[in-house]
Amino acid sequence: MTPLIELEAVEHAFADGSPGLRGCTLSLGRGRRHALLGANGAGKTTLLLHLNALLRPTVGRLRWHGNEYDYSRSGLASLRSRVGLVFQNPDRQLISALVEEDVAFGPLNLGLDDATVRTRAADALDAVGLAGFARRPVHHLSFGQKKRVCIAGVLAMQPEVLLLDEPMAGLDSPMQMELETLLDRLAARGVTIVLSTHDVDFAYRWADDIHMMAAGLCIASVPTQELASRQEALRAAGQRLPLAxxxxxxxxxxxxLPAGAAPRSVEAVLTALRAQPVDEHQGEILI
Structure with missing residues (x-):
């Protein structure tokens, strides 16, 4: 199958000459959960901005459905309606006074009729668990609620791809669990999700594919179940082995425990351990 998005030897230099990406080659499959894993400064955000065409490569090319990115005005409008980006800081993205106005902004700019816009906005708010928040002032929301409004604004465009820059940053543990549940629901609906993180345990638990980055380089891509065989790449990306x-x-x-494929979370490892028969010579294992 043709990858949904491809990067071919992409390089990007910022205005001051500093490198953002250095020869990145990457393929993102349709309908999968992708995690960009690397330390701060690895180039994860820069890569996401290229996927959404907010940045253009200095060298190299990107492809969407097998065709090179079209950076004309109409091409960008079309791409950004299909590839939506949620910034790490929601205050960079929220532009309207009321929640429903912010969520409706994108569909309105697509030229959709009012009834369709209202339906899309309501469905998007329902999807992120904010169905009763349409008339709330944006500045009255918590940080986590603002993030969900930003996601709703992207979902209202009905994108094929959802990009999220460090979506768990600034969220407490319950809010992280809520967001992870939301991402799972979206993935189950067929949305391709690409997110950046430096949390190797979350990436291992959640993603179908992990793409490791360091110093602007795309150093390795691997199906998550094969991550154990890429420990050198993990170290190069400034990451430890996932605890699980x-x-x-x-x-x-x-x-x-039997050798082979490891469970994807510590909780799952403990569940597998509890299910093992107790060896009378070893004594009971209490967890």
Whole structure:
């Protein structure tokens, strides 16, 4: 299958001459959950801005459905209606006084009729769990609620791809769990999701594919279940082994769990351990 989005040897230099991307080649499959993993400054945000065409490559090219990006005015409008970006800081994205106005802004600019715009805005707010917030002033919302309004504004455009820059940043644990549940629902609906993170445990738990970055380089891409075999790339991206992988490896070495594919979270590892028969010579394992 043709990848949904491809980068071919993409380089980007900022106005001051500093490199943002250095020869990045990357393929993003349709309908999958992609995590861009790397330390701060690795180039994750710069790459997302290229995917949405807010930045253009200095060298190299991007393809959408197999065709080169069209940077004309009409081409950009078409692309950005299909590839939506949610910034890390929601205050960079919210532009209207009321929630429903902000969510409706994108569809209105597509030239849709008022009834369609209202329906799209209502459906998008419902999707992010803010159905009763349409008439709320944006400045009265919490940080997490603002993030969800930004996601709703992108969803109202009915995109094929949702890009999120560090979506968990600034959220407490319950809000992170809510957002992860939302992302799972969107992925189940067929939305291709690409997000940046430096949280290797979240990336390992959530993503179908992990793309590792360091110093503007796209250093490795791997299906998540094969991450254990790419520890050198993980280290180059400034990341440790996910805790679930490390715990499973240690338990397998001790004969307490079978070797092979590791569960994707610590909780899942513990569940697998509890399901193992107790060896009477080892004594009971209490967790």
């Amino acid at each position: 992988l490390a715990l499973h490896a240690e338990l397998a070495k001790r004969g307490l």
